[in-house]
Amino acid sequence: MELIANRVETIGTGTRGKNYWAALDLERQGKEVLKLNSGNPAAFGFKMPESVERAVTQNLHRALGYSDLRGFAEAREAIYEYHVGRGVKNFNIEDIFIGNGVSEVASMIATALFNKGDEFLVPSPCYSLWTNEAALNDATSVYYKCDESNHWNPDVEHIKSLVTKNTKAILLINPNNPTGVLYSKEVLEEIAKLARENNLIIIADEIYDRLVFDGKRHIPMASITEDVLVITANGLSKSHCLCGFRCGWLVISGPAQMRERVNEAILKVASIRLGANSIMQIAIPAALSDSQYTNQMIEKGGRLYEQRAVTCEELNKIDGISYVKNDAAMYVFPKIHKEIADDKKFTYDLLMEKQVLVVPGSGFMWETCDHFRIVMLPEVEALRKAVREMGDFISKL
Amino acid sequence: MALVAERMAGIGSDIRGKNFWAALDLEKQGQKVLKLNTGNPAAFGFKMPESVREALIANLDRSVGYSDVRGMIDARQAIFDYHKAKGIEDFDIDDIFIGNGVSEIASMIATALFDKGEEVLVPSPCYSLWTNEIILSDAKPVYYKCDESNHWNPDVEHIKSLITPKTKAILLINPNNPTGVLYSNDVLLEIAEIARQNNMMILSDEIYDRLVFDGKEHTTMAKLAPDLTILTMNGLSKSHVLCGFRCGWMVISGPEAARKEINEALLKVASIRLGANSIMQTIIPAALADTEYPNSMIQPGGRLYEQRKATCEELDKIPGVSYVKNDGAMYIFPKIDKGAEQIANDKQFAYDLLMDKHVLIVPGSGFKWDAPDHFRIVMLPEAEILRDAVRKMGDFITKNIK
Numbered sequence A: 001m002e003l004i005a006n007r008v009e010t011i012g013t014g015t016r017g018k019n020y021w022a023a024l025d026l027e028r029q030g031k032e033v034l035k036l037n038s039g040n041p042a043a044f045g046f047k048m049p050e051s052v053e054r055a056v057t058q059n060l061h062r063a064l065g066y067s068d069l070r071g072f073a074e075a076r077e078a079i080y081e082y083h084v085g086r087g088v089k090n091f092n093i094e095d096i097f098i099g100n101g102v103s104e105v106a107s108m109i110a111t112a113l114f115n116k117g118d119e120f121l122v123p124s125p126c127y128s129l130w131t132n133e134a135a136l137n138d139a140t141s142v143y144y145k146c147d148e149s150n151h152w153n154p155d156v157e158h159i160k161s162l163v164t165k166n167t168k169a170i171l172l173i174n175p176n177n178p179t180g181v182l183y184s185k186e187v188l189e190e191i192a193k194l195a196r197e198n199n200l201i202i203i204a205d206e207i208y209d210r211l212v213f214d215g216k217r218h219i220p221m222a223s224i225t226e227d228v229l230v231i232t233a234n235g236l237s238k239s240h241c242l243c244g245f246r247c248g249w250l251v252i253s254g255p256a257q258m259r260e261r262v263n264e265a266i267l268k269v270a271s272i273r274l275g276a277n278s279i280m281q282i283a284i285p286a287a288l289s290d291s292q293y294t295n296q297m298i299e300k301g302g303r304l305y306e307q308r309a310v311t312c313e314e315l316n317k318i319d320g321i322s323y324v325k326n327d328a329a330m331y332v333f334p335k336i337h338k339e340i341a342d343d344k345k346f347t348y349d350l351l352m353e354k355q356v357l358v359v360p361g362s363g364f365m366w367e368t369c370d371h372f373r374i375v376m377l378p379e380v381e382a383l384r385k386a387v388r389e390m391g392d393f394i395s396k397l
Numbered sequence B: 001m002a003l004v005a006e007r008m009a010g011i012g013s014d015i016r017g018k019n020f021w022a023a024l025d026l027e028k029q030g031q032k033v034l035k036l037n038t039g040n041p042a043a044f045g046f047k048m049p050e051s052v053r054e055a056l057i058a059n060l061d062r063s064v065g066y067s068d069v070r071g072m073i074d075a076r077q078a079i080f081d082y083h084k085a086k087g088i089e090d091f092d093i094d095d096i097f098i099g100n101g102v103s104e105i106a107s108m109i110a111t112a113l114f115d116k117g118e119e120v121l122v123p124s125p126c127y128s129l130w131t132n133e134i135i136l137s138d139a140k141p142v143y144y145k146c147d148e149s150n151h152w153n154p155d156v157e158h159i160k161s162l163i164t165p166k167t168k169a170i171l172l173i174n175p176n177n178p179t180g181v182l183y184s185n186d187v188l189l190e191i192a193e194i195a196r197q198n199n200m201m202i203l204s205d206e207i208y209d210r211l212v213f214d215g216k217e218h219t220t221m222a223k224l225a226p227d228l229t230i231l232t233m234n235g236l237s238k239s240h241v242l243c244g245f246r247c248g249w250m251v252i253s254g255p256e257a258a259r260k261e262i263n264e265a266l267l268k269v270a271s272i273r274l275g276a277n278s279i280m281q282t283i284i285p286a287a288l289a290d291t292e293y294p295n296s297m298i299q300p301g302g303r304l305y306e307q308r309k310a311t312c313e314e315l316d317k318i319p320g321v322s323y324v325k326n327d328g329a330m331y332i333f334p335k336i337d338k339g340a341e342q343i344a345n346d347k348q349f350a351y352d353l354l355m356d357k358h359v360l361i362v363p364g365s366g367f368k369w370d371a372p373d374h375f376r377i378v379m380l381p382e383a384e385i386l387r388d389a390v391r392k393m394g395d396f397i398t399k400n401i402k
């Protein structure tokens, strides 16, 4: 008998792979490393919203016990209002499940839905959480291309060509990680149509929906389809810089009968672990009514806005690099127009030479060795310097 | 294509099963229900340790970011010291993983270790978390009996008879849920010997180890068998009444090669979810240093102690009911001695009790106990409320079972 389960081999390490541990080793040796591998604002001096701090300290006594399996009622009430306000219909408060981050929510969804042989359409590039959870639950991830020449929108023709009788669900990450773009309404509508025609569940990870720049508007997938089962995932890790709180949720919307059956299955999964952590749940109503906190990061003069501006300015100066400017989130996914044999080796060498850690395209299941992701969280001057170092490194390739 | 996964058919928790939802319905109708289905002290007025409150507020700004994948280093240091002091030798600080409760830890272990076709020995009666996680990982729980006539200790002969080439691990819950007993060192040593001879891993869920009455002492399994691969689980849900914080951890101990391999696999599984919640991690050192808090509950005059006393006194008055007095935790698992054959279905028994007396308990089947003759009492309400509840149970039993 093997000591370890076979499925462990299928796990991709994404943003915390070998290079991440190599970076920690460098730090242990006393080197200063700029770790741009993970979207963790707290690591770059972002502070918790005061509204959240107040809500937590004042309600701490309520955080002591196991919560309702789906989550505290008033937290779900606030989440309900939020999504109704964003135009989502056909769901009610019991169709909301709160979890320890979108990470746990993804695990609950995959556990409740996937059977061996099921195919799951996922974007390439893709944030690794979802493919890992699919693999752990015996489903096969089938990658559809996002088209860099079309503002990284999903390639609908490619999606169509991938649908088989085993296709169960399609994942959208919008705004996207790692590309940072917002999908167009037309593309969303086409995907909705395709899901309707092929009886697919849509899973919409919209954790970055409040972090959209330039006055652009995010369109929730569930707001443009009422007759397709949509599971929307969202959370406070990014919009309120609360990654450590592990605060995420899912909303099941669509036809009542399907909704009920999926709800029942997810409830069973949720009851195994008794409840999500209660502390973050007492922060949810306060956070969702504090849009000010989020907005001041993305407006002109705000940290995320200015850090993006600087990153782009510096990327523009690098020969042999192009990029699609992100509409949202804290990521940009530049392309290198040079021969690279192994992109993990490329980022390892970058780490060793410049002490800057980035995740290469392969960390997002992007199949050609020509992209990497920059996490635009450090203060502008630190970012400027880091991008210059990248440019220096790339120009010497 | 099926809408939901087939594996869901095997999953169940009667702790939050149909009767639980029926109880919530009663409450919605304005009825008062005493819910003795879960070990959730906060629901019965237990308060947060002051030490924890202070640590939490002082460290809130450290809770904002994702933690280290295994857990914050100072929290793991405190956990390391705790288990060293309990006598575990062969492990280091990176062999500790912190999770969102022992619940998440159990999921990580099952995901990392178990495959289709493998068998895991689990106690009957058993807390349902473990069997659910084993089933989700496609492995098979195989139930060994705990022997009520031997203070609910695991039946070693029965364990031996269940071993096959596919047996990968054995789970111990000590102190136990639902029986509340502490296992004898002799039995633990015998189980260690079985594991040694059959190359089995030991999973030891010791979440109740700080809640032991009457001056008895809990022995950690890993101390008795330093040469074996042992995963020890623990957490703050019970000893510091912090269920809502979701604070649990595991310690991998034993021979270095296996430890490393397991560690790497668990690290991969843990990285998928980035980290456990940071808030509870900031309070682990303070909580583990605050031994006064759990001790005050288990001494004479302490709530857990007095509530157990009241429960036992009232149980003694019910004819036809017997029980093994618990050594630890907050549970007792009485037996209906006389007339149990009249109970065709213990879930129905619990449902009828709920409807008649508005007291919710979990019957034996909720713990994979295969005869309809046991139920678990969660001894968390104040003594007088418990007294009243146990009297109602007695009343119901004498009325319905002749």
Ligand SMILES: Cc1ncc(COP(=O)(O)O)c(C=O)c1O
Pocket: A039, A100, A101, A102, A103, A104, A127, A129, A173, A176, A177, A205, A207, A235, A236, A237, A243, A246, A247, A248, B273, B274
């Ligand atoms: C697209 C996407 N989904 C989910 C997550 C995980 O978020 P959480 O912290 O809620 O687990 C991330 C984190 O980077 C993400 O980028």
Ligand SMILES: Cc1ncc(COP(=O)(O)O)c(C=O)c1O
Pocket: A273, A274, B039, B100, B101, B102, B103, B104, B127, B129, B173, B176, B177, B205, B207, B235, B236, B237, B243, B246, B247, B248
């Ligand atoms: C034996 C046992 N293990 C684990 C747990 C779950 O604990 P946690 O709150 O740490 O998930 C419980 C809770 O009742 C339990 O009784």
